[in-house]
Amino acid sequence: MEMDHALSRRTVASYALAILLVSLALAVSLALRSSFSNPFWFFFSAAVILSTWFGRNGAGWLAVAGSTTAVMYYFTPPIHSFSVEERHLPIFFTFVACEVGVSQLISWRRRTEEEIRQARDELEVKVAARTAELKNANDALLKQIAEQRRTEETLQTTRAELARAARITTIGELTASIAHEVNQPLAAVVANADACVAWLSREAPDLVEARAAAERATQGATRASEVIARIRSLITKVTPEKSRLQINGIIEQTAALVDGQALKNRVSLKLGLSRDLPLVLGDSIQLQQVVLNLLMNGIEAMSSVTDRPRTLILRSESQPGGQIRVAVQDSGIGLSEEVMNRLFEPFFTTRSKGMGMGLSISRSIVEAHGGRLWAESNGSGGATFQFTLPVGDGRAA
Amino acid sequence: MKEQDPVVFVIDDDRMIRDGLQSLIKSVGLRVETFASAPEFLAAKRPDGPSCLVLDVRMPGLSGLELQLKLSEDSTRIPIIFITGHGDIPMSVRAMKEGAQEFLTKPVRGQDLLDAIQKAIASDRVLRKERLEMQEIRGRFDSLTPREKEVLDLVVAGLLNKQIADQLGMSELTVKTHRARVMEKTQADSLAHLVRMAEKLKAPLRK
Numbered sequence: 190m191e192m193d194h195a196l197s198r199r200t201v202a203s204y205a206l207a208i209l210l211v212s213l214a215l216a217v218s219l220a221l222r223s224s225f226s227n228p229f230w231f232f233f234s235a236a237v238i239l240s241t242w243f244g245r246n247g248a249g250w251l252a253v254a255g256s257t258t259a260v261m262y263y264f265t266p267p268i269h270s271f272s273v274e275e276r277h278l279p280i281f282f283t284f285v286a287c288e289v290g291v292s293q294l295i296s297w298r299r300r301t302e303e304e305i306r307q308a309r310d311e312l313e314v315k316v317a318a319r320t321a322e323l324k325n326a327n328d329a330l331l332k333q334i335a336e337q338r339r340t341e342e343t344l345q346t347t348r349a350e351l352a353r354a355a356r357i358t359t360i361g362e363l364t365a366s367i368a369h370e371v372n373q374p375l376a377a378v379v380a381n382a383d384a385c386v387a388w389l390s391r392e393a394p395d396l397v398e399a400r401a402a403a404e405r406a407t408q409g410a411t412r413a414s415e416v417i418a419r420i421r422s423l424i425t426k427v428t429p430e431k432s433r434l435q436i437n438g439i440i441e442q443t444a445a446l447v448d449g450q451a452l453k454n455r456v457s458l459k460l461g462l463s464r465d466l467p468l469v470l471g472d473s474i475q476l477q478q479v480v481l482n483l484l485m486n487g488i489e490a491m492s493s494v495t496d497r498p499r500t501l502i503l504r505s506e507s508q509p510g511g512q513i514r515v516a517v518q519d520s521g522i523g524l525s526e527e528v529m530n531r532l533f534e535p536f537f538t539t540r541s542k543g544m545g546m547g548l549s550i551s552r553s554i555v556e557a558h559g560g561r562l563w564a565e566s567n568g569s570g571g572a573t574f575q576f577t578l579p580v581g582d583g584r585a586a
Numbered sequence: 587m588k589e590q591d592p593v594v595f596v597i598d599d600d601r602m603i604r605d606g607l608q609s610l611i612k613s614v615g616l617r618v619e620t621f622a623s624a625p626e627f628l629a630a631k632r633p634d635g636p637s638c639l640v641l642d643v644r645m646p647g648l649s650g651l652e653l654q655l656k657l658s659e660d661s662t663r664i665p666i667i668f669i670t671g672h673g674d675i676p677m678s679v680r681a682m683k684e685g686a687q688e689f690l691t692k693p694v695r696g697q698d699l700l701d702a703i704q705k706a707i708a709s710d711r712v713l714r715k716e717r718l719e720m721q722e723i724r725g726r727f728d729s730l731t732p733r734e735k736e737v738l739d740l741v742v743a744g745l746l747n748k749q750i751a752d753q754l755g756m757s758e759l760t761v762k763t764h765r766a767r768v769m770e771k772t773q774a775d776s777l778a779h780l781v782r783m784a785e786k787l788k789a790p791l792r793k
Contacts, residue, residue: 369644372671373600376693380606383696387613395613402609409602452599452646 203244204251210236211255219263229256229264230284237288241295249292257285348553370416370449377409419446431558433468433581436476436505436513443480444503447488451501454488461504466513470581475554479562482547483517483574490521490572497570508577512560516575524564524572532564551576590635592707596620597627597653598642598669607640610696611703624648628656636714638687638706640699643670643677651677654684663713665706669694723783726772734771737764741777742784 214232233256241249258271265273265281273281385402388395419442444458451458484501491499502518524532528539533552548562555562555576562576594611596618598604604620611618621627625648627639643650654666665687670677678689687709688702730738740750747765751758774780 369671372692373603376669376671377600377602377606379693380603380610380696380699384606384610384613387610387696391613398609398613402606405602405605405609409606412602455646 200247203240203248206244207236207240207248207251208255210240211252211259214256215259215263218259222264229260230287233260233284234288234291237292238295241292242299245299246296249296253285253288253292256288260284371413374409374413374416378406378413381406381409431470431472433470434473434476436466436469436515436578437462437464439473439476440480440503440505440515443477443484446481447484450485450488454492454499456488456491456499456501458484459500459502461502463504463506466505466507467511467580469513469558469578471558471578472554476558476578479551479554479576480515480517482551486547486574487517487519487521490519490523492521494521507580511580512577513580514575514577516573518567518571518573520567520569520571523570524566529564529566533562590633591617592636592638592711593617593619593633594638594640594703594707595627595632595664596640597622597624597645597650598640599623599645600642603642607699610699611640614700616703616707624650624653624656627653636707636711638665638667638703638710640667640669640703643668643681651681651684654681654686658684663717665710665713667699667702667706669699720786723772724787727783727787729771730768734764734768737761738768738780738784741765741768742781 211233214229214236218229218232237249237252237256240252244252261271261273261281262269265277267274381402385399385406388399388402440460440462444460448458480503484503487501491501497520500520502516504514504516504518506514508514533548552562555578558578560576560578562574565573565575567573594616596604596607596611597620598607599622601622604622608618608620619630621630623645641650641653648656650666650668650670657664657666666681666685667688667690668678668681668686669690669692671692678686681689687706690698690702727735727738736754737750740753745753747758747761751761754761768774769780772780772783774783
C-alpha cells in the first residue's frame with residue numbers, strides 16, 4: 190500500500206515535472222522567437238532530456254507529446270492551429286523523431302545507470318554479509334583456540350599430578366622396603382653405640398673394641414643419611430627442570446633404591462653401563478622415575494619364576510645418531526602378544542594391585558625428552574624394556 | 587659333668603648390625619656366633635650347651651619365622667629372641683605362639699636385648715637340665731627287661747603284688763623280686779618317686 194502510494198506520488202511528480210519543463214521551454218521559445226529562427230529545437234529537446242532523466246520513461250513520453258503539440262501549435266505554419274503545412278511536414282517529423290530518439294537514448298542510459306547502481310548496492314550488501322560471516326567464523330575460532338589452550342593447561346596439570354601420584358604409588362609399594370632401608374642402619378648405630386658403651390663400662394675398659402664399635406656406629410649413621418637423601422630426592426615435588434646429566438648416575442642411584450626389593454625377591458641385579466657416555470638433557474627425577482618403574486616391573490615379572498635364575502640386567506650404551514639407549518632385561522614371564530599390544534595403555538595392568546599408569550607415564554616422560562620407550566620379548570624368555578634419549582649437546586631442546 | 591659355656595647365636599643379613607650385636611653381647615662376656623642367613627645357621631655345627639638365638643624376622647631366603655618353624659619341626663629346642671623392623675601384631679602373635687622367647691623391635695636397646703638374652707639362656711638352662719634328667723630316666727627305664735616293664739606298668743597302675751602275680755601268672759615272690767629290681771634300676775627312692783618318673787616319661791608321648 191505504502192509503496193504503491195509512494196510510487197504513484199513519484200509518478201505524478203515526474204509528470205508534473207515534464208509539464209513544467211515543456212511549459213518553460215515553450216515560454217522561453219516564444220520569448221526568443223523574434224530574435225532567433227526556430228529556437229524551439231534546443232529548448233524542447235532540453236525539456237525532453239531533463240524530463241526523461243529525472244521523471245523516467247512516462248514523463249519522457251509526456252514531454253515528447255507536449256513538445257510536439259506545442260511546436261505544432263506555435264511554431265509550424267499555420268501558426269495557432271493543430272495542423273502542419275505540407276511543406277513543413279518533413280522538418281516537423283524530423284523534430285518528432287529527434288525528440289523520440291533523444292528520449293529513448295536518455296531512458297536507456299538512465300536504466301543502465303540504475304542497473305549498475307543496483308548491482309553495486311547488491312555487491313555492497315553481499316560484501317557486508319560475507320564480512321560478517323568471516324568475523325563470526327574468526328570469533329568462533331578464537332574462542333576455540335582459547336578453549337583448547339585451557340584444556341591443554343588442564344591436561345598438563347593433570348599429567349603432572351598423575352605422574353606425581355604414580356611416583357607416590359610406587360613409593361607406597363616401596364614404603365616397607367624404604368622403612369627397612371632406614372631402620373637397618375639405625376639399628377646398627379644403636380647396637381654398636383650400646384656395644385661401645387658396654388666395652389667402656391667394663392672394669393678394664395677395652396678401648397680397641399670400643400673404638401671399633403664407635404666406628405661402626407658412624408658408618409651406620411652415614412648409611413642412614415645416604416638412604417634419606419636418596420628418598421628425599423625421589424619424592425620432592427619439583428617442577429620439571431632439565432639439566433645436562435649423566436644417565437649412568439641416575440641408573441646407579443635408582444638401582445641402589447631397589448636393592449632391598451631385589452634382595453627380598455631373590456633377584457640379582459646386574460649393571461652393564463658403558464663408561465664415558467655423553468650427557469643427556471633431562472629432568473633427573475622424571476628419568477629416575479622411568480628407570481625405577483622399569484626395574485620394579487622387572488622384579489615383579491620374575492616373582493613367579495622358579496626354574497631359572499631371576500636376573501635383572503641394566504645396560505646403557507651410546508648409539509649412532511646421537512642417542513643413548515638404556516635397556517632393562519629380565520628373565521621373567523615375558524610378554525604375550527595381547528599384553529604386548531596393550532602394554533603402554535593407561536590403566537592397563539597385569540597385576541592385582543597395579544594402577545596401570547607406570548609404563549604409560551614412563552613413555553610420556555621419555556617422549557617429552559625426545560626419546561622412545563618400547564618393549565621386546567627376549568628369545569630366552571622374559572622381556573627387555575628399553576628407551577632412548579637424545580644426547581644433550583645443544584641440538585635437541 | 588661340667589656345663590659348657592652358654593652361646594648366643596645371632597642371625598642377621600646386615601653385616602653392620604651383626605657386628606654390632608656381636609660386639610655388644612661379647613662385651614658382657616658371652617660367647618657369640620654370627621650367621622648371615624638361616625641356612626648358614628642350620629648348616630653349622632652347634633656346640634652342645636645352653637644357648638639362645640637372636641633372629642631377624644625379615645631376611646632374604648629363609649625368613650626368621652620360617653626358621654622357627656623348621657627348628658620346631660626338627661624338634662630342636664632353643665629359645666628365640668626375634669628382632670623385627672616393624673612390630674606388626676599378627677606376626678608377633680604367631681611367633682609367640684610358636685614359643686618365641688621375646689619379640690623386640692628394631693632398633694633394639696642394648697640393655698633390653700642383653701636382659702632378654704640372659705633370660706633366654708636361663709630358661710634354656712632349665713630346659714636342658716630337664717631334658718638331661720629325662721634322658722637319664724629314660725636310660726634307666728630302658729634298661730628294664732620286658733618282664734620287669736610289665737610289672738612296672740601294673741605297679742604304677744596301683745595294683746597289689748598279689749593282683750600282679752595273678753595277672754601275669756607268676757608267684758608273688760617272683761613279682762616281689764622283679765619289683766625290687768625295678769626300684770633298683772630306676773633308682774626310685776619310693777613308690778611315689780617311681781610313679782612320678784613313669785608319668786614324666788609318658789608326658790611327651792601324650793602331647
